[in-house]
Structure formats: structure tokens, C-alpha cells
Amino acid sequence: MTQPVLILDNLSVTYTVGAGTFYAVSDVSLEIEPGRVVGIVGETGCGKSTLAKAIPRLLPEPPATIGSGTIIFQGTDLVKVPKRKLPMVRGTGIGMIFQEPLNSLNPAYRVFDQIVESIRIRHYREMGWVKSFQGGPNPFDYSKPPDTTTVAGSLSKAIIPSGAAEEAVRDRLQTRSQYREEVLEYLRLVRINDPETILNLFPHELSGGMRQRIMIAMALSEKPALLIADEPTSALDVTIQAQVLTLMKELIDEVHASILFISHDLGVIAETADEVGVMYAGRIVEYGPVAEVFKDPRHPYTKALLKAAPAHYKSDGPLSSIAGSVPNLSRPPSGCRFHPRCVLARDVCRGVTPPLAPVDPNAPPGGRHIHRSACYFAAEVPGLP
Amino acid sequence: MGRNPGDLFIFIGKRLLQLIPVLIGVIILTFVCTHLKLQGLCNAVYPHASPGTIALCNAKYGAPLLTQFVQYITNLLQGNWGQSTLGVQVYPQIAADLPATIELVLAALFLMIVIGIPLGVIAAQYSGRWADHLVRIFYLSGWATPTYLGAVIAAVFIGPWLGLPTRGEYSTVVPPFHQYTHMSVVDAILAGNFPYTIDAISHLILPATVLAFINMGIATRMTRASMLEVLPLDYVRSARMKGLGEFWVMYKHALRNALITTTTVLGVTAGGLLAGTVVIEEVFDWPGIGQYAYDAIGGGGSTANFDGAIAVVIIFAIAVVIANLIADILYGVLDPRVDWR
Numbered sequence: 002m003t004q005p006v007l008i009l010d011n012l013s014v015t016y017t018v019g020a021g022t023f024y025a026v027s028d029v030s031l032e033i034e035p036g037r038v039v040g041i042v043g044e045t046g047c048g049k050s051t052l053a054k055a056i057p058r059l060l061p062e063p064p065a066t067i068g069s070g071t072i073i074f075q076g077t078d079l080v081k082v083p084k085r086k087l088p089m090v091r092g093t094g095i096g097m098i099f100q101e102p103l104n105s106l107n108p109a110y111r112v113f114d115q116i117v118e119s120i121r122i123r124h125y126r127e128m129g130w131v132k133s134f135q136g137g138p139n140p141f142d143y144s145k146p147p148d149t150t151t152v153a154g155s156l157s158k159a160i161i162p163s164g165a166a167e168e169a170v171r172d173r174l175q176t177r178s179q180y181r182e183e184v185l186e187y188l189r190l191v192r193i194n195d196p197e198t199i200l201n202l203f204p205h206e207l208s209g210g211m212r213q214r215i216m217i218a219m220a221l222s223e224k225p226a227l228l229i230a231d232e233p234t235s236a237l238d239v240t241i242q243a244q245v246l247t248l249m250k251e252l253i254d255e256v257h258a259s260i261l262f263i264s265h266d267l268g269v270i271a272e273t274a275d276e277v278g279v280m281y282a283g284r285i286v287e288y289g290p291v292a293e294v295f296k297d298p299r300h301p302y303t304k305a306l307l308k309a310a311p312a313h314y315k316s317d318g319p320l321s322s323i324a325g326s327v328p329n330l331s332r333p334p335s336g337c338r339f340h341p342r343c344v345l346a347r348d349v350c351r352g353v354t355p356p357l358a359p360v361d362p363n364a365p366p367g368g369r370h371i372h373r374s375a376c377y378f379a380a381e382v383p384g385l386p
Numbered sequence: 387m388g389r390n391p392g393d394l395f396i397f398i399g400k401r402l403l404q405l406i407p408v409l410i411g412v413i414i415l416t417f418v419c420t421h422l423k424l425q426g427l428c429n430a431v432y433p434h435a436s437p438g439t440i441a442l443c444n445a446k447y448g449a450p451l452l453t454q455f456v457q458y459i460t461n462l463l464q465g466n467w468g469q470s471t472l473g474v475q476v477y478p479q480i481a482a483d484l485p486a487t488i489e490l491v492l493a494a495l496f497l498m499i500v501i502g503i504p505l506g507v508i509a510a511q512y513s514g515r516w517a518d519h520l521v522r523i524f525y526l527s528g529w530a531t532p533t534y535l536g537a538v539i540a541a542v543f544i545g546p547w548l549g550l551p552t553r554g555e556y557s558t559v560v561p562p563f564h565q566y567t568h569m570s571v572v573d574a575i576l577a578g579n580f581p582y583t584i585d586a587i588s589h590l591i592l593p594a595t596v597l598a599f600i601n602m603g604i605a606t607r608m609t610r611a612s613m614l615e616v617l618p619l620d621y622v623r624s625a626r627m628k629g630l631g632e633f634w635v636m637y638k639h640a641l642r643n644a645l646i647t648t649t650t651v652l653g654v655t656a657g658g659l660l661a662g663t664v665v666i667e668e669v670f671d672w673p674g675i676g677q678y679a680y681d682a683i684g685g686g687g688s689t690a691n692f693d694g695a696i697a698v699v700i701i702f703a704i705a706v707v708i709a710n711l712i713a714d715i716l717y718g719v720l721d722p723r724v725d726w727r
Contacts, residue, residue: 059627085632092629099627104620108723109642122629203722216624223629 004076005032006227006259007056012070014048014055017063021331025051027283028070030357032369033227038253038260040274040291042267044306046327048283049263050100053231056261057095058087075226093123096225100232102213106204113200116184116219123223187218192248210241214248221256229261234269249273267310271295276370279303282328282338285357289372299360299374299382302339337375345378393725394715401711405704412703413462413696417455420692458693468693470682476694479678484701485568486555487667487674491659493594494601495652502602503648506609507636510644513614521610525603533600533662537669540596551589553671556582593670597663601655608651612644619643646720653713657706675701 014026026048033039043049054060056072058079072079079090091097099105106115181200188196191214204212213233220228233249234242250273253260264270270277270291277294279287279302287300298304305323325342328334334341340350357375365371376382449457461468467476502525509521528536545552555570563577570586616622617640625639626632660675667676675698682694718724 057627059623088626088629088631090629091627094629097627099620099624101620105624107621107625107639107643109720118630119628126629205723219624219628 005034006075007031007033007261008071008073009056010071010073012052012055012072013068014051014060015066015068016051017066023330024283024333025065025330026055027333028354029278029280029283029285031278031285031288033259033261034369035259036257037276038258038262038274040262040264040270040277041280041285042264042270042277042306043280044265044327046330047280048330049265049280050231052280053097053229053261053263056229057091057097058082058084059091059097089126092119092223093126093225095227095229096220096223097229097231098213098216098220098233101236102209102216102233103236105216106212108204110203111200112202112204112207112215113181113184116187116215116222117180119219119222120180120183120187183222187222188215190221190252191215191218193218208241209237210245213237213241213245217245217248217252221252227259227261229263231263232265235265246272267295267307279306282333283330284338284354284375286339286375287373288357289360289374290370293372297372299372299379300339300376301343301345301382303374304382305342337377345376345381347378349377394718397718398711398715401707401714405707408703408707409700412699413459414455416696416699417458418451420695421451421454458696467697470691470694474691476691476697479694480675480697480701482565482568483673483675483678486570486672487660487663487676489569489571490590490593490597490663490667490672490674491656493590494597494659495656497594497598498602498605498652501598502605503609503641503645505602506606506648507613507641507644509606509610510613510617511632511636513610518610521606525606528599528601529603531600533596533665534669536596536600537593537666540592541669545592550592551585552592555586555589555673557585557589593663593666593672597659597666601659601662604651604655605648608648609641609644612647613640616640616644642720646717649716649720650713653709653716654706656713657702657709660705660709661702 009029009031012026012029012031013024016023016025029052031039041049041052051060051065055065055067056074056079058067058072067080070080074090074094077090079087082090106112184200185196188199193199193211193214199207199211199215204215207215217233230249234245237245246269252258253273260273262270262273274291276289277291278285279294279300281302287294287298287303294303295307298307302323305321308321309323323342328338328341334351336352337343337346337350337355340346343350355375355377357373358379360372360374360379374382458468465477467480469475505521505524509518512518541552544550551557561570561574561577561579561582563573563579563582565573566576567573571583571590574582574586613636622635622640625635630639663672663674664676664680666672667674668680671677678694679698682691682698684691
């Protein structure tokens with residue numbers, strides 16, 4: 002069995018603002034195996050982004066505090082890594098694509114300089130010129146043979162340093178013109194039609210979709226072992242969203258990547274992820290293979306969420322909504338955090354937080370890819386119509 | 387989109403044209419101020435002069451204001467900057483003094499940039515913590531120091547204590563080489579005279595440090611403020627996520643953008659520094675234009691020198707405008723989003 006790239010164990014993140022404490026992420030446990038895409042879905046303010054940023058320890062501490070739990074990335078607990086060593090993990094270890102492409106590129110530098118910086122960081126670490134995080138033999142894997150029958154496959158062919166080509170790649174990375182070639186390859190990888198021109202532009206001269214493609218190219222160019230995509234499409238126009246999403250899906254197929262995909266869009270997760278965790282008020286309430294979770298939700302919240310999604314774009318009446326509102330995370334409800342809005346809630350729900358337990362009581366303990374739900378009455382959740 | 391390098395020349399040309407009305411205004415103002423109350427001046431200035439000299443003097447300063455003004459402007463346009471009441475030509479004096487002041491200001495500016503800006507970065511990086519407070523104490527104490535006091539303390543106590551010279555540009559009054567530029571360090575280097583280069587630098591250290599220390603607060607404070615604005619931005623986070631160390635995140639990504647504001651302010655300050663060296667030059671006996679200006683307005687018991695005073699004001703005005711122009715150009719260079727038009 003392969004070692005997971007990332008294991009989160011009971012991770013809790015709190016924000017201390019003034020006298021109040023916000024429990025943004027509570028007891029989240031999660032495993033990402035190499036090459037698998039794990040989606041996290043939930044409504045705004047449920048702690049998705051906090052979770053994404055907590056993993057590479059990108060949250061400003063303070064106000065954020067990692068209260069308890071561990072973030073085991075390739076065998077090392079990132080919670081215990083001292084601050085000054087964190088850069089070694091970032092980039093080549095954990096890469097990230099952010100929500101806000103408009104401001105995520107430095108306005109003062111040309112596209113070329115920004116991508117080449119990423120390539121240099123990886124290059125120096127590969128060469129051992131600078132210290133990097135020695136986690137395990139799990140680099141971002143491009144070794145899957147590309148499907149040359151698709152345009153995408155033939156385009157990505159050039160960047161694949163398969164086996165013996167590794168040495169050649171290192172030799173190639175010597176001069177500026179050679180760096181330039183590599184930058185061009187990554188720009189082509191993210192389907193930029195005119196990379197030669199784009200190279201010399203400043204971020205303010207590019208559209209939002211373009212900038213997000215460049216952010217993706219930048220993250221991929223470091224060949225991270227784990228890529229975190231924090232709502233990469235939600236800040237974009239709908240048409241651009243579709244394009245970037247298609248690109249993401251193609252890239253997921255092309256590169257054998259371990260990805261944590263955060264989104265509030267159920268459709269996006271359904272299309273990209275292998276497994277999905279549904280978050281509500283800082284907790285994962287349901288977890289399992291995408292097909293099972295979305296076809297047969299075993300948590301009342303997941304079910305309500307799926308019912309509320311405008312799945313068919315047809316005019317069959319008003320969209321359903323979940324009664325009540327998202328709890329204030331500075332004073333989360335006792336027990337199951339969903340109980341104030343839940344139709345199935347009983348007294349036991351107010352008392353003790355239900356554990357994330359396998360839905361099928363006969364499931365082998367400790368088995369992976371098992372459908373789990375944090376509900377005492379998982380079996381009673383009515384199926385989707 | 388994109389910028390045409392030619393636009394930059396048009397931009398500079400436009401700005402230099404704007405200099406003309408500024409200069410006209412400055413000349414009129416200074417001229418009127420200095421010449422308004424000159425009745426009986428000649429007798430006051432030359433109490434023991436012969437009637438002939440007095441008559442000559444009256445011929446120059448006794449005429450109606452407008453006539454004098456037209457005369458002055460005519461001379462100025464012909465390249466004649468006039469002469470002092472004692473008959474010394476203004477131009478050669480200024481040509482020798484101005485470079486010395488520019489040298490002093492550039493040295494101070496250099497110190498403000500290499501010390502003040504990193505201090506601002508540190509203050510922003512550790513804002514609210516002890517490093518920030520230390521930096522604030524440092525630049526506020528500079529800001530709060532009156533120039534004369536700082537200069538005198540440096541000249542009387544700190545200089546001798548550190549063994550640094552406190553008077554003049556060189557240890558000898560006249561250096562053994564030709565002064566092409568009248569900038570002490572540059573001249574020594576041009577002459578290839580190594581001991582004198584060291585000598586010139588050691589003479590420059592104290593006045594430049596005092597000037598820099600007093601004005602450091604502007605650089606530090608502006609850098610700190612704009613760094614605090616830049617640090618929470620998304621691209622700083624992206625830079626961190628790339629795996630860059632904190633040093634590169636701060637100085638390559640954040641400071642590069644924060645500098646845009648600091649540069650503008652420093653440009654404006656640089657023009658002001660030029661005019662603000664009067665006291666420092668006087669204390670350190672620095673042969674610059676500040677000292678000339680001090681003498682020209684009759685400081686230190688010297689005779690008033692009206693043409694000299696006007697010339698100094700003109701030079702200061704030009705300096706302020708050019709410093710602003712340089713700041714504007716740098717602004718465009720630093721921020722690719724600015725259009726040169």
C-alpha cells in the first residue's frame with residue numbers, strides 16, 4: 002500500500018480576534034494518497050480556505066493558531082517545523098493555486114520573471130545548491146506516459162523528464178535562454194496560445210483567466226508533491242471558469258498529481274475529484290468516494306446541499322434552501338454543529354459530537370476510500386429523489 | 387498597451403517646460419523681497435566708502451525697482467548672474483559651491499536609502515514588536531533633533547570621539563590637484579590620489595551622517611507604512627508559497643512595490659535637503675552653497691549680497707523641480723502600470 006502524501010489528523014485551527022476565538026477548522030482528519038484528487042466542498046465560511054492555507058502553514062500566526070492535531074506531509078509533521086524552515090516545504094513540496102488570480106501575481110515583475118523564479122527554486126533544490134525539504138520519494142510525477150492523441154498530451158510531452166532525461170533536464174537549465182525555453186513549455190502546458198508575447202507582459206496587461214493560467218503554470222513548474230487548489234475558479238467569469246476548469250481537469254489527467262481541490266461548487270468537485278469531504282462549520286461531516294457521496298448522501302447537510310444545487314438549470318420551481326443560517330464560529334453549537342438546522346435532530350445530537358464513522362457497519366476498520374458520515378442517524382437520511 | 391520609450395522623453399520635456407513659469411515666479415518674488423527696502427542702502431553698507439563708490443552703488447540700487455528688475459533679467463539671460471555688493475562675481479562662486487552641496491546631499495541620501503529603507507522594512511516585518519519600537523525611537527529621535535543641535539553635538543563630541551575630522555572637505559585647505567567637479571571625493575578619485583580619497587570620505591562622513599540622521603525618519607516611516615500596506619496582499623502570499631525565504635519575500639517582492647511610494651517622497655525630500663544644508667555646512671565648514679546662501683543674506687556679519695541670494699534661490703528652485711522630476715521618472719520605472727503621458 003502506498004504511503005499517503007498528506008495525513009491530517011484531528012487538525013484544529015482557531016483565529017483569535019480581540020477577545021473572541023473563532024473555531025474555523027475543528028478536528029479535521031484527511032488522507033491524500035499519491036495521484037488522487039481529494040475535493041473539499043462546503044458553503045462560504047465553513048473553513049475550507051482556512052484548511053487549505055493551514056496545510057502549508059501559510060496562515061498568519063497570530064491571529065491564526067493551529068490548536069491541535071498534526072499535518073503529516075511525507076512523513077514530517079509540518080506543525081512542528083520551525084517557521085524559518087517552512088519555505089523549504091513550500092513550492093516544491095506543497096504547491097498552491099489561489100482564489101484571487103487578479104492580485105496573486107506581483108504587479109512589478111514580468112510574467113517571465115515570475116515563472117522563472119519558480120523554476121529556479123526547483124532547479125536549485127534539485128541540484129542540491131540550496132537546502133530543501135527531504136520528505137520522501139514522492140515528487141510531482143510527470144512519468145505517466147502522455148496521451149499523444151490529444152492536443153493536451155502532445156503539448157505536455159516536452160516537459161516530461163522521464164528517467165534518464167532527468168540529467169538532461171539539469172544540464173538544460175543553465176542559461177537564461179534555456180530557462181526561457183522551459184518557461185515557454187509551461188505556458189504551453191496551460192494552453193496559452195501566444196507564450197512568446199505573454200512572457201514579456203506585466204500582470205496588469207493580462208485578463209483574469211490568463212493570470213490564473215499563469216498561476217497554475219507557476220505552481221506546476223515547481224513539480225510539487227501535493228498541489229492545493231483553493232477555489233481556483235470562483236473569482237473568474239463563468240465562461241472563463243469553464244475554460245480554467247477544463248484546463249484543470251486535463252492537467253489532472255495528464256500529470257499524475259496528488260491534489261487537494263477546494264471548492265464551493267458541487268459540480269466542479271464531482272467532475273474533478275476522486276474523493277470528497279463535505280465541510281460544515283469547520284468540521285468534515287461526510288467523506289467518501291465522490292460517486293457514493295453525491296449519489297447516496299448519508300448526512301443531512303450533504304443532502305440539503307445537493308438539493309439546493311441548481312443541477313438541471315431548468316425552471317422546475319424555486320431552488321430549495323437550507324433553513325436557518327450558518328452558525329457563528331466563535332460560539333459553535335454543542336454536539337453536532339448542524340443540529341439547529343437539521344430535520345433529523347434529536348436530543349443526542351445536541352450532546353456529543355458524532356464521530357466520522359463508516360456508513361456501512363460491516364466496513365473493515367481503518368480501510369481507505371470508505372464512505373463515512375458524522376451523523377448518528379446516517380442510515381435514516383432519506384435518499385435523493 | 388505597453389509603453390513607448392519615446393514617451394519618456396516627451397514626459398521629461400514637458401516637465402522641463404513647466405520649470406519656466408516656476409522660475410519666473412521665483413525670480414520675481416525673491417527680487418522684490420530683496421530690493422524693496424534699499425533706500426539708503428549704500429550708505430549703510432559702505433559707511434567709509436568714497437563718494438565715488440557710493441555714487442556707483444546708488445546707480446545700481448537707486449533706480450526704480452522695475453528698471454533694476456529688467457536690468458537683472460537681461461543680465462541673467464546673457465548668463466551674467468550679477469555680482470555681490472562688494473563686486474565679486476556670483477557665478478564662479480556658485481559653480482564651485484553647488485557641487486560640494488550636491489555631494490553632501492547625495493551622500494546623505496545614500497545613507498538614508500541604505501539604512502533608512504531596510505529599517506523601515508524591519509519595522510514593518512516586526513510591526514508592534516520590540517524591533518519596531520526600537521526603529522521608531524531611532525528615527526523619531528533623529529526627526530526631533532534640531533539641525534543646529536545635532537550638527538554641533540556631532541562636531542564637538544562625536545567627531546573627536548571617533549577621530550573623524552569635523553571641518554572642511556580636506557585636511558589641507560587646497561588639495562594638491564585640480565578640482566574639476568568640486569565634489570571632494572570625486573575629485574580625489576579623478577586625480578588618482580588614494581590618501582586624499584580616504585581623507586575626503588572621512589571629512590564627508592560626519593556632515594552626511596548628521597543630515598541623514600535628521601531626515602532618516604521620512605524614508606523609514608514611508609517604507610514602513612507602505613510595506614504594511616503591501617504585506618497582506620495576495621502576491622506576497624504567492625511569493626511565500628513559491629518557497630521563497632522571508633528575505634526574498636520582503637526585499638524582492640514586497641519592498642519592490644512599497645518603494646514606489648518611498649521614492650516619490652524621497653525625491654521631494656532630496657530637493658528640500660539641498661536647501662536644508664545651510665546650518666550643517668556652516669557648522670562643519672563645508673564649502674557648499676548653503677554656506678554661500680548664509681553669507682549672501684548677511685549671516686555671520688558679512689555684507690548682504692542680493693544677486694547672490696537670488697541666484698541661490700533660483701538654484702534651489704531648479705533643484706526641487708529636478709528632484710521631483712527624477713522621482714516621477716523613477717516612479718514610472720518602478721511601477722509598470724504608470725503611463726508616461
